[in-house]
Amino acid sequence: MDAAAVPSSAAKFPSYVDAVLRHAAHDPFLPAIGTDNGILSYGQLAQAIVGALVNCERAGITKGMVVGLVVEDAIWHITLVCALHRLGAVSVSLGPGEAGLELGMGAILCDRSRPQGFGGQLIEVKPDWFAMPAVDFSQLPIATLGRNDLCRIALSSGTTGAPKAIAMSPEILWHRFTTYGMRGRFSRSKKILCGPQLRSHFGFAVAFSALIAGKMVCFTNSADATVPVISYFGIDLAVISVHQLTELADVQRRNFGGLSTLREIQAGGSKISDALFNKIRSSVACPVLNTYASTEAGTAALGSIEALGELRERGAVGFLVPWADVTSCDEDGQQLPADTIGNLRVSAIGMAPTYVPGMTVVEEPAAFYPGDIGFVTKDKLLYIEGRTSELINIGGNKIAPERIEKVVMECPGVRDAAAYAVTGKTELPQVVVAVLAGEGFDPKAVMMRCGERLGVLTPSVIRVVNEIPRSVTGKIMYEKLRSQIG
Secondary structure: OOHHHOOOOOOEOOOHHHHHHHHHHHOOOOEEEEEOOEEEEHHHHHHHHHHHHHHHHHOOOOOOOEEEEEOOOHHHHHHHHHHHHHHOOEEEEOOHHHOOOOOOOOEEEEOOOOOOOOOOEEEEOOHHHHOOOOOOHHHOOOOOOEOOEOOEEEEEOOOOOOOEEEEEOHHHHHHHHHHHOOOOOHHHOOEEEEOOOOOOHHHHHHHHHHHHOOOEEEOOOOOOOHHHHHHHHOOOEEEEEHHHHHHHHHHHHHOOOOOOOOOEEEEEOOOOOHHHHHHHHOOOOOOEEEEEEEOOOEEEEEEEHHHHHHHHHHOEEEEEOOOEEEEEEOOOOOEOOOOOOEEEEEEEOOOOOEOOOOOOEOOOOOOEOOOEEEEEOOOOEEEEEEEOOOOEEEOOEEEOHHHHHHHHHOOOOEEEEEEEEEEOOOOOEEEEEEEEEOOOOOHHHHHHHHHHHHHHHOOOEEEEOOOOOEOOOOOEOHHHHHHHHO
């Protein structure tokens, strides 16, 4: 058959795993992964991939099988993703409590945590899985994947906070990895801190965007270890959630020093408040970029806090990136003029659809509604007003919970806050604020400040909690919070 007659969907598509292996062949001593426990070179990573591939084959994993990964160790996790992709299997990264999701999984690979609720084959991963003698990479089995073949499932929190499965193809992943290299200083950086967990698509995208470019990607197991890891490895870019940015600021204030190598911080998942920005600016001199992204559409907007300036007070989160378009729409899905508030609709390179069990071919959707309310100016500056599902309506006065949280976070002694509405005994809605309190917290002072700034939307109740539940990307899980404290 003539090569031109081969359908593009069936033709072999460039593999991100092949890119990693090429770096190993070119310079096996090049540092690939850094953790609290040390460094793994590209050569060592390649050998580990060989071992994982052989053991996955022995376990009966074949092309097209959906395989869950409940693997906490970052090096093992990355290695297994590479091995599964080279075999043509479909990987999905999970938390221990997500093993019961209906994803059509044929097996789950796990290390420390034993997943619950899965009735299929559980395969325990051990250190000897990754120890193999040197081999010729050209002799390793490799599955032929078309550009639209299903090869990865990612979990998004969706608009409800419940896990939502998203389908990825080799083409979608390639688009995501290459566009990540266009975010801020990503392409110029050599050592990158990956803040999001690998079970998040954002952690997966950061890690492999770095590895296919021959960079070093680093991970930490705790907030307290972040500053020492950045200092020890000389990390120049940190890609983290806004919640992790808060933790980094707190750790840096307790242990000043060690972040002088950072040249940029990219933080996403929510807005960066003035209180947080002032806290981080007091100890870190590098630029801070706020990013707006989703699992379904990738990065859509970003902008430095300094460049956005006072516009952040109105909800500005960043300028649209060249590979994405965001518009506001009415309730019928009709596009609204610039500067008009509506339901946001995103179109971008590398759009990913919802995964349905049994799916083998991935067709990219034309657009995605992330569940946010906002608008875009004529200058392509994106403003977010709030989530459609979380808007607080008190007597016809509507407000996004972030606006209330921002006021509360400005108060002394407030380490974290989450606002939401509940129906009180009078059958009328009232605002509740959950607060993670620190030294100097005074609930009366918080209520007084809210009264001055929020008027009728002042919280009726302030509840001190031990933790505010957040997703792997740092977003507040409001439904879980409601169920915990009412």
